Amino acid sequence: MTDKVALITGAARGQGRAHAERLSADGADVILIDIAGPLPPSVPYDSATPEDLAETAELVAANGRRALTAIVDTRDHDGMCAAVASGVAELGRLDVIVANAGICVPSTWDRVSARDFQDTIDINLVGTWNTVMAGARHIIDGGRGGSIILIGSAAGLTMEPFMIAYTASKHAITGLARSFAAELGKHRIRVNSLHPGSVVTPMGSERMVAAMADAAESNPVLRPGFVKQLIPDSIAMPEDIAAAVAWLASDEARYVTGAAIPVDVGVTGT
Ligand SMILES: NC(=O)c1ccc[n+]([C@@H]2O[C@H](COP(=O)([O-])OP(=O)(O)OC[C@H]3O[C@@H](n4cnc5c(N)ncnc54)[C@H](O)[C@@H]3O)[C@@H](O)[C@H]2O)c1
Structure with a gap:
C-alpha cells in the first residue's frame, strides 16, 4: 500500500479506526471522514466525537503516514464530494475507498417509525x-485502478431478527457492490462487500444489547444476534x-471483485 491513498468513512472509532490504523501501517495515507457528532435519536449507543476522529488521525501519524480529517455526514452528497475532492487535492491521488459508516437500531417491527426506517436507509x-x-x-482519474470496499454485515447475507431496516440496508450493500463492480471493472476498479458478524465496537454497547433483548421478548423463537458461530469462544x-x-x-486480491465476503465466524455459512 506504500504511498497509496485510502478514503475511510466512519473513521472516528470502532472498525473505521482499525481500517485507518491497518492501511496506514501498510503504507497508505488516509482521508478520514466521520459525522463525529449526534447520530439519529433512535440509535441506542453513544455518538462519536471530534476528539475520537482526531485520535484516529494521531494513530495514523504514529505509523508515519499522513491523515486528513473531515467532519461530514455521509448523507450529505455535496459535502462528501467537496471533502473528498479537497483530500485528494492535498494527498495527490485516491486508490482505495472503505465505505464503513453505518448505524444499527434494533426494534420490533411495529415500533419502527417512518423516520427511524428512513434514517437507517x-x-x-x-x-x-x-x-x-x-x-x-x-x-x-488516477488511471491506476483501485479497490472499493463496502462494509455490509452478516445481516446483509442472512436475516437478522428485529432489524428490518438494518437487514434491508445491508442486503442493499451487497447489490450496490455487485452493480458498481460491473460498471467500474473497465477502469480496473474492484468493488466488493465485506460482511462482519459481531464485532467488539461502541456499536455493541450495553444499551444496544438491552434493546436487542427487549425486542426478543416479543418473540422468543427468534434469537437476536449472530448466535451460531462455528468456532467456539470467538470474539x-x-x-x-x-x-x-x-x-x-x-x-493480493487483484482478481477479487463483485464478491460478498463474510468475516463472521461462520454465522452465515450454515
Ligand atoms: N459492530 C458490529 O457488531 C458490526 C457487525 C456487522 C457490521 N457492522 C458494520 O460495521 C460498520 C462500522 O461499525 P462499528 O461497529 O465500527 O460501529 P461504531 O458505531 O463504533 O462506528 C461507526 C462510525 O460511523 C460513524 N457514522 C455513523 N453515521 C455516520 C454518518 N451519517 N456520516 C458519517 N459518519 C457516520 C459514527 O460516528 C462512528 O464513528 C457499520 O457499517 C456497521 O453497520 C458492525
Whole structure:
C-alpha cells in the first residue's frame, strides 16, 4: 500500500479506526471522514466525537503516514464530494475507498417509525452510495485502478431478527457492490462487500444489547444476534475485519471483485 491513498468513512472509532490504523501501517495515507457528532435519536449507543476522529488521525501519524480529517455526514452528497475532492487535492491521488459508516437500531417491527426506517436507509445505503460517488471518479482519474470496499454485515447475507431496516440496508450493500463492480471493472476498479458478524465496537454497547433483548421478548423463537458461530469462544475485534479490508485493498486480491465476503465466524455459512 506504500504511498497509496485510502478514503475511510466512519473513521472516528470502532472498525473505521482499525481500517485507518491497518492501511496506514501498510503504507497508505488516509482521508478520514466521520459525522463525529449526534447520530439519529433512535440509535441506542453513544455518538462519536471530534476528539475520537482526531485520535484516529494521531494513530495514523504514529505509523508515519499522513491523515486528513473531515467532519461530514455521509448523507450529505455535496459535502462528501467537496471533502473528498479537497483530500485528494492535498494527498495527490485516491486508490482505495472503505465505505464503513453505518448505524444499527434494533426494534420490533411495529415500533419502527417512518423516520427511524428512513434514517437507517439514508445512512447505511444512501450514505454508502454517496461515498462511492464522491470517490470513484478520483480513482478513475488516477488511471491506476483501485479497490472499493463496502462494509455490509452478516445481516446483509442472512436475516437478522428485529432489524428490518438494518437487514434491508445491508442486503442493499451487497447489490450496490455487485452493480458498481460491473460498471467500474473497465477502469480496473474492484468493488466488493465485506460482511462482519459481531464485532467488539461502541456499536455493541450495553444499551444496544438491552434493546436487542427487549425486542426478543416479543418473540422468543427468534434469537437476536449472530448466535451460531462455528468456532467456539470467538470474539471478533475490529482488527480482524481490518485484516480483510487490507487484503481486499491490496493487489493480493487483484482478481477479487463483485464478491460478498463474510468475516463472521461462520454465522452465515450454515
Ligand atoms: N459492530 C458490529 O457488531 C458490526 C457487525 C456487522 C457490521 N457492522 C458494520 O460495521 C460498520 C462500522 O461499525 P462499528 O461497529 O465500527 O460501529 P461504531 O458505531 O463504533 O462506528 C461507526 C462510525 O460511523 C460513524 N457514522 C455513523 N453515521 C455516520 C454518518 N451519517 N456520516 C458519517 N459518519 C457516520 C459514527 O460516528 C462512528 O464513528 C457499520 O457499517 C456497521 O453497520 C458492525
